[in-house]
Amino acid sequence: MEANERVKETEEKQEVWSWGAGTEGQLGTEKLQDEHIPQLLPLLPSISRLSCGGAHVIALTYGKKVLTWGRGASGQLGHGNMVNSLEPKSVQVLSNFNITHVSAGWNHSGFVSECGQVFTCGDGSFGQLGLGDYVSQSSPIKVSHFASRHVYQIACGMRHSLALLKGEHGDQVYGFGSGKRGQLGISKEKVKAVSLPQSVSGLQEVNVSSISANGDHSAALSSEGNLYTWGRGFGGAPDVCCPDRVISRFSFKQAALGWNHVLGLTDEGDVLMLGGSHHGVLNNPQKDVLVNQDLTEEQVKKIPGLNKIKVVGIASGSEHSVLITENGEVMTWGWGEHGQLGLGDTCDHTCPQLVNIAQNAEHQYITSSKVYCGSGFTFVVRACRPKQT
């Protein structure tokens, strides 16, 4: 999912932009307010990956260290307290580890170290920390259940978490936390909640390359490009308790889950959506989105208005979506009430709209961009290089 290319040229500069809901400090702007247009953030250490949750952000640096900011009321920032942070602060407890993967859920956080250890903190009321209890934690605690087994990824949803393990017996996905909508995938029936990781059934034969969780949804992407989803049903469909392959003739290279939709990025650079019947019309219910209400052969439908534009990256908030084109342009659509579309207003959109992100310096071009979404906000991390004159 991550291109993970390092900033090679010393002259290359990284820019971090944010917009949308900001009243918990999640935008990193050091202000407690929504922003309707992209805001350039004060200089941060070079970031390799972001993960945005309900109202907090986890940043992973190229030095494999972790910074967090935004809402901290459940301990999700891992700073040892329960307070919000308006500015990026390092997670001290993790400073002795090299962290390689992070995930921000609604009010909890997960961190994976280079040697495969996984740590969690934040809201634990549903067992989503995987620590065997229903207690919240304000500092990252090691999930001892996996013992010495190697965890590669963690994905944190609203009230549940997934972990991806790789080993000699193949890949294994584990689920813990709330299972009320089938999002754990651990049994044929819905389970209320589990506080210790349990193996997800039905993926044993699958070579899983990435996992994701958001809202009450879970997803796994196979190395062959198959997309599996489980949890709350999309578009009014029944909940699914075991991983279910999305029927499509396309092969996917990235998936992005919202609270009522999932986006898939195909190998050809097209974006498809499953669910999302209210995507872009939350504040205008009379208007109908004409996307995949029929669950016929193709469950997924192409996003309208993209024509021949090739897409290289996608992200989903709870009710909005973001993509990056091959030219480095950022487009957004969906719910816009908090300015999360970055278009200067609070309107909803059913088709992707171009976001105007100012060029900081006149003579520069963008070498790479990545997009990330929290529930009601958006981040773009991009590398720029001066033009040769």
Add this chain to the structure above:
Amino acid sequence: MSYDDVEIEDMEWNEELKSYTYPCPCGDLFQITKEELKIGEEIARCPSCSLYITVIYNMEDFTDQKPKTNVEPPKQQPVAVA
């Protein structure tokens, strides 16, 4: 249009807000008080946005004189502060 239908048992009691709450996609919380539930209100609103949800519950569970009902008052979860 209601954003979602949510059963009361899936909502969390928030002592600070003195309300039952459920995550709102904006990042804030849908909220409804016991008093509102007592009078049959079924809409929980978010203070930060225009969205609202419909709460599914038995009014009788909240109209009793004594709050001793079969709706278990969600217990405050302990929090470990390092």
